[in-house]
Amino acid sequence: MSEECGEESGGSEEYGEEYGKVAVLSDIHGVLPALEAVLAEPEVVAADRIVLTGDITAGPQPAEVLDLLRELGDRALWLGGNADRELVEYRRGERTEIPDPIGVFAARALRAEQVDLLAALPATLTLRVRGLGQVLFCHATPRDDEEIVLVDSRPDRWAEVLDGVPPGVGTVVCGHTHMPYARLAQGRLIVNPGSVGMPYGRPGAHWCLLGPGVDLRASAYDIPAAVARLTAECAYPDIAAWADCYLRARVTDTEASAVFGPGDGRVGP
Template sequence: MTPLNRVAVLSDIHGVLPALEAVLAEPEVRAADRIVLTGDLASGPQPAEVLDRLTGLGERALWLSGNADRELLAHGRGEDAPIPDDITPWAAAQLRPDHLDLLASLPATLRLAVRGLGPVLFCHATPRDDEEVVLVDSRPDRWQEVFDGLDDDLRTVVCGHTHMPFVRLAHGRLVVNPGSIGMPYGRSGAHWALLGPGVDLRTTPYDIDAAVAHLTRHSSYPDIAGWADYYLRARATDTDALTAFGPRDGRTGAE
């Protein structure tokens, strides 16, 4: 397989169309050979609009499923499923049957060759699970556990899920988290990554006030003003998120 020169990675859009539009307008995203969507695409205030916009990208976009996409599908099909947050059942009710069929078709992982990086494995949370938590400061034995069973030639793993961008080495593998486009933790803006020949973490600034106003006008989610203010303005700090996610990483208070 001929390696791709440039791959844009967009993760955790969470149904926020203004943030997505800002990133898609970036010249390097428009010029990328492929756009990889690493899950949690639509569970948010404009789920149908975001899926329609992404579908319009055609074959340039390569889609993966995240835990929120799986949960949307379950609620949309009337299955007995947990309710992870208030917006999930609401968002599921906004989707058409073709949206649900699309979500049902998405794979959990994707492998591509990227110039300068070789074979790259893309996933939502970890290669083996769509809601498992690993963090920038996860301990070495945790990464070894998560990587168990991967082919030796996979030296780069791209994941999302925790909404905080980072790049680190773990057991000789480069781990990349592009952060979140629609629900960033730590600082505002739409976060994504550009691969090839190296790794660049990018932040696209956009008019947050205008985006909050747009969502408030165009989304019928009952608490849209509060939701948009909290997530688009990144009211949750990186410390808040790391504290919340830490126990799910398997660590104890002494670590």
């Protein structure tokens, strides 16, 4: 974790330097083989910065994922997501259950210092990226870590969730819904890199590369081997079914959109 991150969660960080290439990894969800595949990509190795837009740990190998990411040192800039917050709250006795069934397992698997690391992550950060200008990174929306917006969310919904974003920010990068897209909304470019560890719609470890444009990527890796590895190495009781479902992307984009749709206030499909 970068030493530049704040000590209290929920804040915002801003960096003045302009970067030529920024890799964005979102929603890793504790899937170490998927993370390894992305970090091995030449463009990620060469990137000036690697931004992690939350939901890093809620999955089968949370401690191992954090250990690997910390090896990136100050190249990595971290944000917290709603699932990371839930794990912290559970470990600190602020909640007794977690909506995601694997969440309690993941929370218990974290070491104490890892809980403290997650608790200190900011909610947003802003970087200057060559060709894109000021880019704001968040987990779900700039104002909330579990708010829903989708590629086809209506204009007034985007106006609502982007209210308060500084006028100089031309690009907003978010995650949370595990489906990659890039679209214009309220005069800003909105980018969702998709999910590294729990993709909806199609398999692969999804991420994106910023600068000077936006390049949505999906890293291929040996998914049958990864499913077998998680099944052998993770003590979560339902790990075989979990890995088969999420690494193979058995949740379609249509199914995910149907579940998420009411969360953005829409009526009907």
